[in-house]
Amino acid sequence: MEKNTLFDKIWDAHVVKSVPAGPDVFFIDKHFIHEVTSPVAFLNLEKRGIGVKYPHRTIATPDHNVPTVDQDQTIKDKLSRMQVEKLRENCAKYDIELHDLGSAHHGIVHVIGPELGVTQPGMTIVCGDSHTSTHGAFGAIAFGIGTSEVEMVLATQCIMQSKPKKMRISVEGALGKGVTSKDIILYIISKISAAGATGYFVEYAGSTIRSLSMEARMTICNMSIEMGARGGLIAPDQTTYDFLKGKQYAPAGEDWEKAVAYWNTLRTDDGAVFDEELTFDAADIEPMITYGTNPGMGIKVVDNIPSTEGMEGSNKTSYLKALDYMGFAPGEPILGKSVDYVFVGSCTNGRIEDIRAVAQFVKGHKKADSITAWIVPGSREVEKQAQAEGLVAILEEAGFELRQPGCSACLAMNDDKIPAGKYAVSTSNRNFEGRQGPGARTLLASPLTVAAVAITGKITDPREVFKA
Amino acid sequence: MAYDKFTILQSTVVPLSTENVDTDQIIPARFLKATEREGFGDNLFRDWRYDSAGTPKTDFVLNDSTYSGKILVAGKNFGCGSSREHAVWALYDYGFRCVVSSFFADIFKNNCLNIGVLPVTVTPAFADKLFAAIAADPLTEVEVNLPKQTITLLATGDAESFDINEYKKDNMQHGFDDIDYLINMATEIEGFEAKR
Numbered sequence: 001m002e003k004n005t006l007f008d009k010i011w012d013a014h015v016v017k018s019v020p021a022g023p024d025v026f027f028i029d030k031h032f033i034h035e036v037t038s039p040v041a042f043l044n045l046e047k048r049g050i051g052v053k054y055p056h057r058t059i060a061t062p063d064h065n066v067p068t069v070d071q072d073q074t075i076k077d078k079l080s081r082m083q084v085e086k087l088r089e090n091c092a093k094y095d096i097e098l099h100d101l102g103s104a105h106h107g108i109v110h111v112i113g114p115e116l117g118v119t120q121p122g123m124t125i126v127c128g129d130s131h132t133s134t135h136g137a138f139g140a141i142a143f144g145i146g147t148s149e150v151e152m153v154l155a156t157q158c159i160m161q162s163k164p165k166k167m168r169i170s171v172e173g174a175l176g177k178g179v180t181s182k183d184i185i186l187y188i189i190s191k192i193s194a195a196g197a198t199g200y201f202v203e204y205a206g207s208t209i210r211s212l213s214m215e216a217r218m219t220i221c222n223m224s225i226e227m228g229a230r231g232g233l234i235a236p237d238q239t240t241y242d243f244l245k246g247k248q249y250a251p252a253g254e255d256w257e258k259a260v261a262y263w264n265t266l267r268t269d270d271g272a273v274f275d276e277e278l279t280f281d282a283a284d285i286e287p288m289i290t291y292g293t294n295p296g297m298g299i300k301v302v303d304n305i306p307s308t309e310g311m312e313g314s315n316k317t318s319y320l321k322a323l324d325y326m327g328f329a330p331g332e333p334i335l336g337k338s339v340d341y342v343f344v345g346s347c348t349n350g351r352i353e354d355i356r357a358v359a360q361f362v363k364g365h366k367k368a369d370s371i372t373a374w375i376v377p378g379s380r381e382v383e384k385q386a387q388a389e390g391l392v393a394i395l396e397e398a399g400f401e402l403r404q405p406g407c408s409a410c411l412a413m414n415d416d417k418i419p420a421g422k423y424a425v426s427t428s429n430r431n432f433e434g435r436q437g438p439g440a441r442t443l444l445a446s447p448l449t450v451a452a453v454a455i456t457g458k459i460t461d462p463r464e465v466f467k468a
Numbered sequence: 469m470a471y472d473k474f475t476i477l478q479s480t481v482v483p484l485s486t487e488n489v490d491t492d493q494i495i496p497a498r499f500l501k502a503t504e505r506e507g508f509g510d511n512l513f514r515d516w517r518y519d520s521a522g523t524p525k526t527d528f529v530l531n532d533s534t535y536s537g538k539i540l541v542a543g544k545n546f547g548c549g550s551s552r553e554h555a556v557w558a559l560y561d562y563g564f565r566c567v568v569s570s571f572f573a574d575i576f577k578n579n580c581l582n583i584g585v586l587p588v589t590v591t592p593a594f595a596d597k598l599f600a601a602i603a604a605d606p607l608t609e610v611e612v613n614l615p616k617q618t619i620t621l622l623a624t625g626d627a628e629s630f631d632i633n634e635y636k637k638d639n640m641q642h643g644f645d646d647i648d649y650l651i652n653m654a655t656e657i658e659g660f661e662a663k664r
Contacts, residue, residue: 016660017653022635025653027660037552039503048647054661065501079501086503130551130575146553146579148645156650158657162633164574194488195545198574228548230574294488294548314543318487411497411550420520432492432549434515 003272006235007166007201010141010266014124016158023160028057029123031153032109033096035062035083036413037128041151042090052094052154059118060091061099063108064129065413068376068403071101080414094154107379107405110134110347114218115381117247121236121263126153131347131429133224136233137217138240139266141201143231164230165199165275168268170206173282178463180357181216182349182427182446184208185223186288186298188280194296198228200276203268208282209234214243215353222348223429226295236263287462290431290444291334292322297431299334301449301461307331325433326441327421337459339443341424342373342450343436344400346410349427350378352385354447358400359391361451361466367399368457374416375400376408400454412437425453471584473643477566477612478622480537483602484529489542490549491576495558497550508554509561530562534606541598541610542569547576556580566612568619570595581636582645588612588619594628597621614640 004012016025038060045051052058065080075081084101091098099105105112110131113119121139126132130144149159171184189196202224209217217234224232241260244250251259290298291305299305305323307330308316323330328337344350344358355377367373375395377383383405386392392402409416410428412435418424420439427450431442443459452462499511516528524531540559546569547555556579559567565585570592572580580587590598601608601621609622614637620627632640639645650657 019635040505144551148582160646314485413497432490
């Protein structure tokens with residue numbers, strides 16, 4: 001019998017047709033849309049005089065540009081308001097389910113999909129957002145697409161895709177104290193670079209990955225794109241099923257049993273071949289932080305910023321350009337550097353487990369006076385649960401400002417911008433120049449490291465602050 | 469949407485050797501608020517092109533009148549990060565029809581092919597040759613020949629062939645897009661959907 005990978009099994013089951021010397025006509029089970037990358041797709045459908053073929057396969061929410069204060073009021077920024085209004089109009093016109101601002105399931109598209117149980121093993125899922133890879137944590141093939149492809153999915157429920165190569169990344173062993181799934185993925189990206197998985201779809205495997213919660217798995221799959229991978233996925237197991245059971249759109253009753261029986265087949269067969277295999281030892285992973293302007297520029301928080309030894313040409317020029325932007329020098333320690341802002345949120349680390357981790361660590365502490373601390377839940381559901389568990393009270397007591405759900409300072413399309421030249425340690429996914437506001441300097445880290453930085457006001461090893 | 473046909477392009481080139489240029493640099497997120505596709509060229513490389521007061525930065529290549537053309541020669545891992553197609557719209561709107569690099573990010577490359585900007589992947593050695601030729605003579609011309617799948621430095625005749633799948637090549641040459649193809653497959657897709 002042919003040995004197949006999990007990825008092959010799902011991909012091959014969704015190929016409507018293979019174009020000779022071309023891509024596959026690839027069927028999409030679920031399509032998420034938001035206000036920024038969908039308006040032009042709808043406009044083009046209108047120009048072509050066609051409609052949305054399968055409206056029940058698309059789900060919408062405004063998340064990228066929305067304000068995180070006063071969400072019950074009209075959006076002040078005219079352009080943002082127009083995009084959100086366009087989304088509302090288009091959803092009403094084409095009968096698409098919309099989780100609007102203020103509704104019970106409003107939130108970041110990659111947070112609400114799993115919360116609603118829309119995201120399920122074996123599915124193909126796309127969205128006009130590169131962090132769609134998040135949904136791969138459920139054993140789905142999920143990836144980001146451009147607006148032309150959003151239009152294709154709306155019009156036909158298919159896109160034209162060439163099948164990527166396959167990579168398996170295994171992480172084995174127990175994680176050390178203070179080490180989280182965010183550190184795992186930042187570590188992997190620092191080892192293979194921001195382009196190390198370009199052309200591949202990644203399956204994460206190994207005992208460390210299996211031991212992680214769904215939230216932690218989502219953090220890892222979320223950042224697959226930051227090493228260039230189209231997406232990443234993890235085989236579904238009991239952890240997956242426990243998370244999904246009882247969710248609004250999850251199968252129920254007999255359908256649940258049938259679904260689980262199918263989901264149990266979604267495993268990479270022993271002996272299946274990958275184009276590339278990498279293995280990491282969990283014991284080598286420590287709290288990580290980025291120091292440069294792409295997510296591959298990461299180090300252990302206790303390490304020094306790399307020197308330029310062995311670099312030359314455009315490689316060295318690009319490296320020095322990045323450090324110049326960050327205001328850092330090659331070879332110096334990163335510990336102890338002053339920080340101005342901390343941001344907890346985004347589709348990477350804006351889920352309840354992340355907020356719990358921060359609250360647990362800052363309980364009884366106060367943030368440093370020099371720090372502005374924003375905490376932005378990934379969804380209304382997360383916000384509600386954080387309230388119910390008393391986390392909000394703890395965080396506010398520690399001096400954090402709780403805002404309403406949205407993408408917020410991860411990409412600063414709204415007013416949540418880090419000022420030019422200021423340093424932000426952030427649980428988000430990208431440290432690109434200007435990502436959190438023009439001139440802003442971003443350092444990516446785990447929620448625990450961010451909590452530690454909030455307390456000390458400096459780059460800090462979370463294991464030192466929270467020894468108790 | 470349908471776009472200009474691409475067959476043979478001869479042009480001077482604009483060099484940008486910086487590595488890992490992400491789509492947030494090509495078009496920063498704060499300029500993604502339009503509900504139409506036109507006009508993004510004005511903000512192409514906004515924060516590298518202009519300072520916070522809106523004054524052009526003279527050290528950036530797009531502000532250097534020595535360089536111009538419809539071909540951008542970029543450093544490796546060009547277009548990484550966000551899937552925003554706006555990045556390609558901005559390049560197109562500015563006037564680029566072809567981007568050359570030794571390494572492209574996947575989604576960016578797909579987005580290029582979907583709107584008629586030809587991504588040409590060359591070997592690192594050929595990329596170096598291009599950068600050197602532009603440095604020696606900013607008016608040097610490059611020919612990108614899609615039917616023959618070649619890229620040539622016209623002054624020296626140095627050439628290399630590049631890959632593109634036949635389907636996408638045909639689309640680019642005729643200005644077709646994937647939707648035309650998919651709509652013609654409606655019946656097959658309906659049959660497939662019904663079984664899911």
